[in-house]
Each structure stands twice: as C-alpha cells, then as structure tokens.
Amino acid sequence: EAGVAQSPRYKIIEKRQSVAFWCNPISGHATLYWYQQILGQGPKLLIQFQNNGVVDDSQLPKDRFSAERLKGVDSTLKIQPAKLEDSAVYLCASSLAGSGYEQYFGPGTRLTVT
Amino acid sequence: AQSVAQPEDQVNVAEGNPLTVKCTYSVSGNPYLFWYVQYPNRGLQFLLKYITGDNLVKGSYGFEAEFNKSQTSFHLKKPSALVSDSALYFCAVRDYSNTGKLIFGQGTTLQVKP
Numbered sequence: 001e002a003g004v005a006q007s008p009r010y011k012i013i014e015k016r017q018s019v020a021f022w023c024n025p026i027s028g029h030a031t032l033y034w035y036q037q038i039l040g041q042g043p044k045l046l047i048q049f050q051n052n053g054v055v056d057d058s059q060l061p062k063d064r065f066s067a068e069r070l071k072g073v074d075s076t077l078k079i080q081p082a083k084l085e086d087s088a089v090y091l092c093a094s095s096l097a098g099s100g101y102e103q104y105f106g107p108g109t110r111l112t113v114t
Numbered sequence: 115a116q117s118v119a120q121p122e123d124q125v126n127v128a129e130g131n132p133l134t135v136k137c138t139y140s141v142s143g144n145p146y147l148f149w150y151v152q153y154p155n156r157g158l159q160f161l162l163k164y165i166t167g168d169n170l171v172k173g174s175y176g177f178e179a180e181f182n183k184s185q186t187s188f189h190l191k192k193p194s195a196l197v198s199d200s201a202l203y204f205c206a207v208r209d210y211s212n213t214g215k216l217i218f219g220q221g222t223t224l225q226v227k228p
Contacts, residue, residue, distance in 0.1 A: 004157070033215070042204050042218030043158070056213040091157055100146060100165050100208075103216060105157035 002026065004106035006092050012112045018080035021109045025073070025094030031055075032069055033103060034077050035091040043091055049075065050097065082113045116141045118207045120219035127195045127226055135190040135222045137205030146208035147188040148216065149179055153201045161203075164188060175199070195226045 005024040013019050025032050030051050035043035046065065048056040051072040060067070064083070069075040079086055089110050093103040117140045127133045139145055146165050150158040162173025169181045179190045190203060202223050206216040 006157075040220075042206075042220050043216075044218075045215045048213050048215055056211070056215055093158075098214075100163075102148060102160040102163055104160065105150075107155070107157045110155075 004092055004094055004104055006090075006106035006109055008109055009107060010110050010112075012114065013082055015084055015113050016081040018078065019082055019111065020079075021077045021090050021092075021111075023075045023077070023092030023106060025075070025092070026104055028096070029094035029104070030072070030097040031095045031101075031103075032075050033093040033095075034067055034075070035093065037089040037091055037108070039088070046077070046090075079111075082111075084113050087111055087113045116145075116207050116209050116217050118147075118205045118217060118219040120203075120205055120222045122222050123220075124223045124225060127224070129197050129226055129228050130194050133192050133195040133199070133224065133226070135203050135205075135224060137188045137190065137219060139186050139188060139205075139207050141207060141210065143210060145188075146214075147179075147181065148206040148208075149173065149177070149188075149190050150204045150206065150218075151201050152204065152221075158204065161190070195224075197226050197228055200224055200226045 032049045034046045037043040046060045047067045049069040052069045067077045089108040091108045092106045095101045095103045148163045149161040164181045172178045205219045209215045
C-alpha cells in the first residue's frame with residue numbers, strides 16, 4: 001500500500017513570497033490533515049478535511065494560509081505572503097473516517113523563509 | 115482542554131537495556147492515546163494506540179505501552195533497546211471535539227548507545 005505523498009520535500013523562499021504544498025493521501029482515506037511542526041515542538045493541526053469539506057480550521061492563520069481538497073482526494077496548502085515564523089515542517093496525514101483510527105503521515109515539506 | 119506532557123526532553127539508554135519514555139495526559143473523559151516515532155527528515159510513524167481494553171498495548175518494532183488511569187500515564191516501553199531505536203518519540207491524545215484531531219506532546223529524544 002502506497003503511503004502519503006508530499007511535495008516538494010524542501011522549499012526556501014523569501015518573506016512575503018508565496019508557496020504551495022501538495023499532498024496525496026492513502027487511497028480510501030476520507031480524512032486529511034495538515035500539521036505545522038516547528039523545530040523542537042510537536043505537530044500542531046492547521047486544518048482537517050473530511051472528504052472535501054473542512055472539519056476544523058480553528059488554528060489556521062486565515063489571513064495568509066489557505067487550503068483546499070478538490071474531489072476529496074489530493075490537497076494543497078498555500079501560504080501567501082510568507083513570514084519568517086512560518087519556517088517549519090508541514091506534515092500531511094490521512095486516516096480512515098472515525099476518531100479511533102490512527103493517522104498516517106507523509107515525509108513532510110521543510111519550509112525555510114529568509 | 116485535552117493535553118499531553120512528555121516530561122523528559124531526552125532519554126539515554128545503553129543498547130540491550132530496557133527503555134521507558136514517559137507520557138502523562140489530561141482529558142475530560144476516556145482517553146484515546148497514541149505513540150508516534152519520527153526519524154530524521156522523515157514523517158511520523160504510528161507505533162501503537164490505546165482505545166479501550168487491556169492496559170498493556172503492544173505495537174510495532176517490539177514497543178509496548180502501559181495505560182494507567184489512576185496515574186493518567188501512558189508510558190512507552192521496550193524490554194531491550196536497539197541503537198536503531200534512536201529517534202524522536204511523540205505521545206498524542208485525541209481531542210474530544212467531533213473532529214478527533216490529535217494533540218501532541220513536545221517530544222522526547224531517545225538516544226541508544228552501543
């Protein structure tokens with residue numbers, strides 16, 4: 001079974017530029033998550049999708065971050081404009097629907113904002 | 115609000131010795147608890163989970179965890195550590211909102227020395 005795919009793996013941009021990350025979840029997983037992991041901290045949920053609907057985006061900085069999940073499969077997370085404090089690893093995860101199921105994580109995208 | 119705490123930033127053990135990585139939780143009801151491991155430049159990998167039932171949960175790579183309701187703990191254990199177990203370990207609890215998102219601890223670095 002293929003795992004969660006993410007691209008790019010690394011990205012370096014200047015502040016005020018824009019960037020987009022892509023995620024392809026495990027086939028059949030209805031729930032998709034985007035997490036932000038700042039160095040030395042645990043992952044923090046940014047947004048959660050159930051199929052193509054948003055379930056939780058309470059910690060998404062909506063003035064600069066946006067995300068979509070077209071057709072309930074792939075997802076894109078965008079930052080525009082980026083700030084220095086956005087430097088982090090952005091992790092995508094997916095799971096079967098239901099809160100007892102474990103989440104499977106992709107390799108992440110390491111973003112550096114200079 | 116739900117939370118988890120990992121009181122040790124780093125745990126050092128010798129290869130072949132037993133290891134314990136500590137986690138305590140705070141939830142308003144019955145907890146769903148998870149352990150994940152993260153190797154350098156990799157995403158998080160699921161190790162094991164406690165939903166209900168037996169307090170001793172067995173997981174991947176020979177790891178197990180003991181759920182202790184009276185001490186609100188969910189410590190990760192392994193009888194005999196390997197150098198290859200050296201990694202960053204995260205404890206997580208399911209948030210009790212309908213979204214079921216995971217709330218992660220800060221992480222504990224495990225260093226196994228030959």
